[in-house]
Amino acid sequence: MTLSDEVIALRPWSRDDAGFMVDAFTDPAIRRYNGVLDRRGYPAPPLSIAGAEAVIDEFTANWQAFATTATPSGVAFAITDARSGDLIGCCGVDDWSKADVAQFGYWIAASARGRGYATRAAILLTRWLFELGAARVFLTIVAGNEASVAVARRAGFEYEGTMRSHGVWQGERCDVMRFAALPHEWPMRGPGESDRATESP
Numbered sequence: 311m312t313l314s315d316e317v318i319a320l321r322p323w324s325r326d327d328a329g330f331m332v333d334a335f336t337d338p339a340i341r342r343y344n345g346v347l348d349r350r351g352y353p354a355p356p357l358s359i360a361g362a363e364a365v366i367d368e369f370t371a372n373w374q375a376f377a378t379t380a381t382p383s384g385v386a387f388a389i390t391d392a393r394s395g396d397l398i399g400c401c402g403v404d405d406w407s408k409a410d411v412a413q414f415g416y417w418i419a420a421s422a423r424g425r426g427y428a429t430r431a432a433i434l435l436t437r438w439l440f441e442l443g444a445a446r447v448f449l450t451i452v453a454g455n456e457a458s459v460a461v462a463r464r465a466g467f468e469y470e471g472t473m474r475s476h477g478v479w480q481g482e483r484c485d486v487m488r489f490a491a492l493p494h495e496w497p498m499r500g501p502g503e504s505d506r507a508t509e510s511p
């Protein structure tokens with residue numbers, strides 16, 4: 311399964327990508343916003359190669375489950391440069407509910423930020439989720455994570471409100487914002503737009 315526009319390609323993770331994931335997770339923002347936190351909001355120790363391989367194996371198992379369930383809970387794509395194949399980041403489906411509501415997340419390696427890659431990945435992933443029949447796609451973003459808020463807005467998501475004290479970071483409660491897109495009102499949907507996804511099996 312590959313999704314691509316003219317700039318990036320999304321493809322499933324492979325164990326060979328573990329080193330890239332380990333390096334990416336040395337970034338404090340990725341550890342904070344995408345890593346595992348304990349109940350007081352302290353991040354897990356840095357990922358090891360074995361830890362990254364275990365994460366990738368879980369993605370692979372979720373892809374296999376998707377082949378039978380047709381609902382992509384827990385699947386993740388590596389974001390790559392469409393021309394060179396170089397790894398850039400990750401986007402993945404955190405959950406697909408019984409009511410066909412999908413939630414996803416993303417990160418971009420620190421050295422590849424600010425070039426629109428996350429916005430492109432969010433658009434490609436959202437389009438794919440709507441094609442699979444999602445009735446709603448949403449993102450949760452810790453208040454103050456302005457780079458991620460900018461991605462959500464540029465990818466056509468609507469701000470729906472802030473869940474006060476929904477998160478915790480290093481002992482302090484923090485607010486979490488919610489952004490969502492609905493298929494009939496999503497502005498990036500429909501034929502003819504310049505970044506329309508091409509999909510290959």
Ligand SMILES: CC(C)(COP(=O)(O)OP(=O)(O)OC[C@H]1O[C@@H](n2cnc3c(N)ncnc32)[C@H](O)[C@@H]1OP(=O)(O)O)[C@@H](O)C(=O)NCCC(=O)NCCS
Pocket residue numbers: 339340343344415416417418419422423424425426427428429430450451452455456457458460461464
């Ligand atoms: C959030 C993240 C994925 C954005 O990746 P990216 O590839 O740089 O995103 P894009 O280039 O598509 O868009 C970034 C937008 O945010 C803006 N931006 C970047 N840093 C910003 C900041 N500190 N404050 C405000 N806007 C910011 C950029 O200017 C750009 O908007 P513009 O094109 O209108 O100028 C990346 O910063 C990241 O991985 N952060 C750490 C992990 C994380 O926060 N994940 C998301 C969890 S919800």
